[in-house]
């Protein structure tokens with residue numbers, strides 16, 4: 001099992017609740033805007049504490065309210081590509097990629113740069129990047145942290161079709177070659193059809 005998740009969390013007037021198990025590979029989390037998809041990713045990453053439940057990724061138990069287990073975010077080893085990318089504005093792209101680098105990363109730095117087509121961006125400041133360029137850098141930064149799993153929040157959202165295909169191929173290649181569990185939030189049917197081995201739908205019955 002790559003993800004074994006059962007989380008509930010009250011946020012303001014809203015109760016976010018989701019339970020699913022997914023086998024290895026890429027799992028897409030889909031559902032209407034505001035239903036709680038990003039909150040679920042944050043609960044898996046350790047950035048938002050569930051009120052109840054458990055979070056298991058691979059064979060590692062990251063959170064369990066009954067057993068009072070709650071690994072700090074830094075120890076969960078997620079490669080999280082945030083919806084808003086969150087590159088450090090005061091560091092050039094190369095420094096962003098090296099920041100938080102753990103060991104040798106999931107792959108060689110130059111190979112990652114080549115795969116993502118970002119060699120020409122290394123000396124640029126994040127503020128000068130297009131949305132799609134920033135997205136590729138954010139994916140690269142996640143790969144360099146030697147993650148045990150990837151959480152991708154709309155990783156292809158601001159890419160045009162020509163750029164989507166190679167990034168989809170990268171996500172698939174990384175998931176397969178490194179046997180990494182991947183949880184991907186997407187609103188795009190094409191991305192979900194082409195990438196997902198498992199689809200998890202959040203709707204008003206899973207949250208309310």
Ligand SMILES: Nc1ncnc2c1ncn2[C@@H]1O[C@H](COP(=O)(O)OP(=O)(O)OP(=O)(O)O)[C@@H](O)[C@H]1O
Nearest residue numbers: 011012013014031032033034035036037038039040
């Ligand atoms: N700290 C908070 N306090 C109160 N409500 C919150 C808080 N954080 C998120 N919410 C609300 O919880 C709900 C779920 O938000 P979330 O960002 O997880 O949804 P989402 O499915 O990822 O949405 P989108 O697809 O638009 O990104 C939203 O209604 C949001 O306004």
